[in-house]
Amino acid sequence: MRRKPEEFHDGAQDGLTPLAPLDIANIADFDELLAGYSLTSFGGRSLGEAAEVLQAMVTDPDCAIVGTFSGAMTVAKMGLLICEMIDRGWLQVIISTGALMAHGLIEAVGQVHYKHDPRRSDEELYRMGYNRVYDTLEMEQNLDYAEAVFKEVLDRLDISQTMSSAILCRELGRHLAEVSHHPGILRNAYLQGVPVFIPAFTDSELGLDVANWMIQRALRDGKTVAEALTAMSINFNPFLDLGLYAQNIMAARKVGIFTIGGGVPRNWAQQVGPFFDILQNRLGIDLPFVRFHYGVRICPEPVHWGGLSGCTYREGISWGKFVPENEGGRFAEVYCDATIAWPILIKAVMQRLAKQEKS
Numbered sequence: 037m038r039r040k041p042e043e044f045h046d047g048a049q050d051g052l053t054p055l056a057p058l059d060i061a062n063i064a065d066f067d068e069l070l071a072g073y074s075l076t077s078f079g080g081r082s083l084g085e086a087a088e089v090l091q092a093m094v095t096d097p098d099c100a101i102v103g104t105f106s107g108a109m110t111v112a113k114m115g116l117l118i119c120e121m122i123d124r125g126w127l128q129v130i131i132s133t134g135a136l137m138a139h140g141l142i143e144a145v146g147q148v149h150y151k152h153d154p155r156r157s158d159e160e161l162y163r164m165g166y167n168r169v170y171d172t173l174e175m176e177q178n179l180d181y182a183e184a185v186f187k188e189v190l191d192r193l194d195i196s197q198t199m200s201s202a203i204l205c206r207e208l209g210r211h212l213a214e215v216s217h218h219p220g221i222l223r224n225a226y227l228q229g230v231p232v233f234i235p236a237f238t239d240s241e242l243g244l245d246v247a248n249w250m251i252q253r254a255l256r257d258g259k260t261v262a263e264a265l266t267a268m269s270i271n272f273n274p275f276l277d278l279g280l281y282a283q284n285i286m287a288a289r290k291v292g293i294f295t296i297g298g299g300v301p302r303n304w305a306q307q308v309g310p311f312f313d314i315l316q317n318r319l320g321i322d323l324p325f326v327r328f329h330y331g332v333r334i335c336p337e338p339v340h341w342g343g344l345s346g347c348t349y350r351e352g353i354s355w356g357k358f359v360p361e362n363e364g365g366r367f368a369e370v371y372c373d374a375t376i377a378w379p380i381l382i383k384a385v386m387q388r389l390a391k392q393e394k395s
Contacts, residue, residue: 066380067387079370083377086332086368087384093292093330093366094385100128100288101330104305106297107133110140110221111149111169112375117382119224124386127294129284130225130232131301134240137205137221137232138182139174141242144212144220145185147178183245185211190249195269200276204246205232231284233277235304246270282308285326292330296374298337298345306357313356327359328352331367334374334381 047054056075063069067087074084093099103121118140121127143149150166150173161168165176189211193199209226216223225232237243247268254264285291285308295302312323337346349367352358359365370377 065387066384067391070380070384079372082368082370083372083381086334086370086377086381087388089330089366089368090294090332090381090385091388093294093332094124094126095389096290096292096330098289099292099330100284100290101126101292101294102129102131102285102305102328103127104293104295104297104301105130105132105136106299106301107374108135108139108169108172109296109374110136110143111172111174113143113149114375114378115140115143115221116219117378118221119219120382120386121294122221122224122228122230125228127230128288129281129305130221130230131281131305132221132232132234133299133301134201134234134237134242137234138179138241140221141185141208141212142174142178142182144218144223145182145216146218147175147181149174149178179241182241183248186242186245187249190246195271198271198273198276200273200280201234201237202231202277202280204237204242205234231280233281233304235274235277236300237272237274246272278311281305282311286324290329291326293328293332295331295333295335296378297335298343298347302333303344306352306355309357310355327365328357329359329365331358331365332370332381333368334370334372334377336371336373338371 053075055077056072058072058076058080063072070084070087072084073080074088075081076084093101103118105118109115109118118127118130122130139149152168152171152173158168161173167174167176167179186208189204189207193207197203205222206226209222209232212220212223213226222232234240234242238247250268250270251261251264253269254267255261259267293305295305306328309326309328312326315321316323331349333349335345337343339346339348339351348369349358349365353360358367361367370381
């Protein structure tokens with residue numbers, strides 16, 4: 037059917053939001069920049085809208101925020117962003133890859149990462165004890181130093197106690213708080229009472245450090261290498277993590293999620309709604325109806341590859357993980373390198389809240 041000019045609509049009459057040119061000459065800070073972004077298009081708009089959702093999430097007194105982090109963010113020198121969010125009360129739970137926490141531990145104990153010189157081959161880097169993470173180098177000596185720090189913690193643990201990633205991260209944080217004033221994710225999380233979960237704990241330097249510690253004990257007790265590899269003595273139960281995380285979520289009136297990247301941390305965090313549904317439907321346990329009310333995600337993975345890290349919040353609604361937007365859910369997804377978008381987003385919301393406190 038041909039369109040009729042007399043039936044054409046006007047955006048203002050339909051309540052649409054007008055866009056505005058980004059006037060960079062009249063922008064003084066990151067808050068104003070992202071406010072301007074929100075009235076533009078494409079990736080700029082998504083980052084501007086992320087600031088609005090993050091602001092709503094961190095100022096909602098009923099909301100407990102779960103932060104999930106993957107990718108080489110601490111090697112990329114983004115660790116203090118997590119510390120800032122912890123100290124400002126913007127995170128009540130942290131779920132991370134083990135690698136991110138391991139490299140963050142190295143940073144927290146004063147070790148250094150370096151720029152990669154592309155003139156050196158990876159074979160040469162291996163011989164020199166340099167481990168390459170894209171354009172950055174992690175020295176093998178750093179990993180050895182961090183292992184020595186972790187060994188101090190493990191040596192004083194009661195190994196008759198059942199361990200989990202949250203317990204080990206808490207004890208590492210306690211140790212760092214005792215010996216250093218240098219900010220670090222595990223230290224700051226311990227001081228603020230924020231639990232840190234590493235669901236895939238053995239897939240990390242931290243997991244290998246614990247294995248090394250157990251094998252060393254077994255060899256000292258006279259076992260062969262083959263025996264030591266199958267006689268790791270620590271009692272580690274990852275379901276303790278699941279139970280503690282579920283308790284944290286049950287205690288919250290609302291929950292929000294802030295995600296960098298994807299992977300196991302993101303999915304492990306988001307499965308809590310389906311977990312409660314399963315317990316209620318299959319076991320008849322009366323549990324709260326848990327869904328994330330807010331969500332902010334920065335991840336370059338597009339949805340059309342079909343991978344979980346590209347999964348949208350709307351897709352998560354079908355799994356019972358998120359409150360639909362027509363029922364009050366607020367979500368923002370930014371398809372961008374987190375080392376670009378994340379610092380700008382955090383600084384913008386910090387400035388926005390500081391202005392509100394002054395006014």
